[in-house]
Amino acid sequence: MKKTFIIPLLIILSALIAFLIWGVPYFFNTPLPAASGSPAGTGTVKAEVTGILDEGLIDLGGTLQTYQLLRVQILAGEYAGIPMQVDYGKRQLHPAGIRFNVGDVILVNISVTPDGRVNAYYADFVRTNALGWLAAAFALAIIVTGRWKGVRSLLSLAFSLFIIISYILPHILAGEDPVRVSVIGAAILLTVTLYLTYGWTLKTHASILGMIVVLVLTSALAGLAIQLTRLSGTVSEEALFLIQMSSVTINLRGLLLGGMIIGALGVLDDLVTTQSSVVFELHATDESLGYRELVRRAMRIGQDHVAATVNTLVLAYAGASLPTLLIFSLNHGDYTTLLNFEFVASEVVRTLVGSLGLIAAVPVTTAIAAALALYNHRFGEWRALLGPESGTGESHHH
Numbered sequence: 001m002k003k004t005f006i007i008p009l010l011i012i013l014s015a016l017i018a019f020l021i022w023g024v025p026y027f028f029n030t031p032l033p034a035a036s037g038s039p040a041g042t043g044t045v046k047a048e049v050t051g052i053l054d055e056g057l058i059d060l061g062g063t064l065q066t067y068q069l070l071r072v073q074i075l076a077g078e079y080a081g082i083p084m085q086v087d088y089g090k091r092q093l094h095p096a097g098i099r100f101n102v103g104d105v106i107l108v109n110i111s112v113t114p115d116g117r118v119n120a121y122y123a124d125f126v127r128t129n130a131l132g133w134l135a136a137a138f139a140l141a142i143i144v145t146g147r148w149k150g151v152r153s154l155l156s157l158a159f160s161l162f163i164i165i166s167y168i169l170p171h172i173l174a175g176e177d178p179v180r181v182s183v184i185g186a187a188i189l190l191t192v193t194l195y196l197t198y199g200w201t202l203k204t205h206a207s208i209l210g211m212i213v214v215l216v217l218t219s220a221l222a223g224l225a226i227q228l229t230r231l232s233g234t235v236s237e238e239a240l241f242l243i244q245m246s247s248v249t250i251n252l253r254g255l256l257l258g259g260m261i262i263g264a265l266g267v268l269d270d271l272v273t274t275q276s277s278v279v280f281e282l283h284a285t286d287e288s289l290g291y292r293e294l295v296r297r298a299m300r301i302g303q304d305h306v307a308a309t310v311n312t313l314v315l316a317y318a319g320a321s322l323p324t325l326l327i328f329s330l331n332h333g334d335y336t337t338l339l340n341f342e343f344v345a346s347e348v349v350r351t352l353v354g355s356l357g358l359i360a361a362v363p364v365t366t367a368i369a370a371a372l373a374l375y376n377h378r379f380g381e382w383r384a385l386l387g388p389e390s391g392t393g394e395s396h397h398h
Helices: 003-028 128-173 176-198 202-229 237-247 253-262 263-283 290-322 321-330 335-339 341-387
Strands: 044-060 063-074 083-086 104-114 120-123
Touching: 003 128, 044 083, 063 104, 063 120, 083 104, 083 120, 104 263, 120 253, 128 176, 128 253, 176 253, 176 263, 176 341, 202 253, 202 263, 202 341, 237 253, 253 341, 263 335, 290 341, 321 341, 335 341
Parallel strands: none
Antiparallel strands: 044 063, 044 104, 063 083, 104 120
16 A cells, blocks of 8 residues: 555544544434423324215315215224224315225324213324335336436435434434534535445545535525524424424524525535536546636536526425415415515525525536546545546546
8 A cells, every 4th residue: 555545544544433432422322302292193093994884975164075984993002903983074174085995094093081982083094005105116216227326326315314314303303503413414415425326436526525515605695594584483383383392492593594405405416416427528528628618618508407407496396385375376466465474485585595505506516526627637646546537437637
């Protein structure tokens, strides 16, 4: 081994030891605080429909809808094996077109009255099997299309969920700053997933550096926007439930900001990787291109990409906020007044901040990728540590 590589090897080993000693307990050994209220799903169990006792039409406040009286058998919990009756559609309005058949598995809420009577109420339909088949079809499509890269992308997805569930959520619930936790989690999440999917290459290094810079810019911009618009983060029912159930004080404004950061990660991942790939492909096609010309050509492609990506982001938020848009329509065009309500303003801020971050990702990533593509030979002996230019195994030297 060359002496040049001994120092970075020692640094990596020291960092690994420090992570095992300090990092693992901090990142993945944070106990969840006890909830001050009943957690979601308490009293909810699975039940199988064993019979249809009655069904027909009923008028609820001028709305005619179908109803069913179901006989169900509780499948789990204290009352497992006990048959009960559950009505669907007799007391409240329900979506049209939903009917139950013998053999269906549903979720029911069990409650006990003061006089000891046990009642069961319909809660929802069990969708586990259907979701499992959809997930299997998704995984199969990814593997067939992407082959080994598809497998690595699935591992990256699993790691992303692991970081969110094992690090981000417990640390926010423990009372830590949601912004700091979200930024650290996002940086770890994207760094590991990008290297896992695309390998140790100059292209991936450029994507990581661009992503980190844009992540910091987006965080600062989101914080400024939240301050300017005076968003509190208390507008949603989930935030109010969190206040009631959490035994620690959670910064809801920071939680709103953290949500904006995490929400932009998926599209940011795609944008920085694609832009970095564009730069290295252009460089591989014509190595005579100078820095300015390489950036100019890559930016022309990036402009089209960012336009389509921002449109995708806006449509995604619009689809998720369709009830909010319907409220706009119900207000007979008084958009200015509705824009001042926080539940509307927060979605507008989320969309604009995410879009601005994506727009910044193109020039930032392009500049970094062009510098690495053209000037990586200046690292001398250290160049070997950076890997090839792309995952194809080809590397261009000057």
